[in-house]
Amino acid sequence: MKSKRVEEIKAYIRQKKQVSLDELCQVFEVSKNTIRRDVREILEEGEMKKIYGGIAYEEKKGLIPFMERNQKASEEKKRIAHKAATFIEEGDIIFVDSGTTTSHLLDELPDMRLTIITNNLELINRAVLFEKVQVIVLSGVLNKETLSFTGKSGADELERFNIHKAFMACTGFSLSSGVSNSSIEEYEIKSVAVRKSRQVFLLANGAKADVTSLQTYMPLSRVDVLITDTTLDPHYADYLESEEKTVIRV
Known part of the structure; x- marks a missing residue:
């Protein structure tokens, strides 16, 4: 299912910090167009950021005393x-x-x-x-x-x-x-x-x-x-x- 795949993609990006679209296509065995749609959806949530040729996890930092x-x-x-x-x-x-x-x-x-x-x-x-x-x-x-x-x-x-x-x-x-x-x-x-x-x-x-x-x-x-x-x-x-x-x- 798409929703499950999107969650798996997000988990993969968090682990790797940044990945290319080509890598996501290979790992999740889907087309470039499918990955682009999934990535657009993920970017709208604000947790990730777009980079050249791929996507990266933008870790939020909390306040340290x-x-x-x-x-x-x-x-x-x-x-x-x-x-x-x-x-x-x-x-x-x-x-x-x-x-x-x-x-x-x-x-x-x-x-x-x-x-x-x-x-x-x-x-x-x-x-x-x-x-x-x-x-x-x-x-x-x-x-x-x-x-x-x-x-x-x-x-x-x-x-x-x-x-x-x-x-x-x-x-x-x-x-x-x-x-x-x-x-x-x-x-x-x-x-x-x-x-x-x-x-x-x-x-x-x-x-x-x-x-x-x-x-x-x-x-x-x-x-x-x-x-x-x-x-x-x-x-x-x-x-x-x-x-x-x-x-x-x-």
Whole structure:
């Protein structure tokens, strides 16, 4: 039966991660037209994505607590934050997103006059030591998993400000689903920050490529500068650079 075959195809794709249409025809012993119809039906469910000549399983990532995320690849995160800090200039008004990489950003800055708008609790605590840095803290409810203040009140406050540069974090990014995040509560603040900023920096390692999380808060084309590591799939660098964006690997 067709319904049983479609379920078997989905299970096969989940196991293999990505497969060609020719491979599916061979494994399930059906014609190319039949496989195309089955694949169209599977793609409509949103769990899989179309790739050149085939189909791939796009695994959804859940939210990992802040402390656990912060321990992973900490040196890599510091390198990314260090590079991001070189784009910050005297007198800038910047938004710093919640996240384990963005939390390192302040540590990498020279002594300069600066305004930071943020909901990032880690960053707020570190900013106490910087006399020239003015910190505007967005209101909201403290999310203990992300160590960030979230909610509509913070997004409403953010609407009032002009932002030169936004330094954003994510759970994943992909060509089909854009830049996404696992925390429902953070969605509005992230979306407003991107819309209000003249320039958007995405701080994300290569492992986050091809990952789709719960909510997309901006298209990948909105990113002006991607600061990542050397594991980034060249396909993403090619796409961004073709859109006249900057990709920096550290």
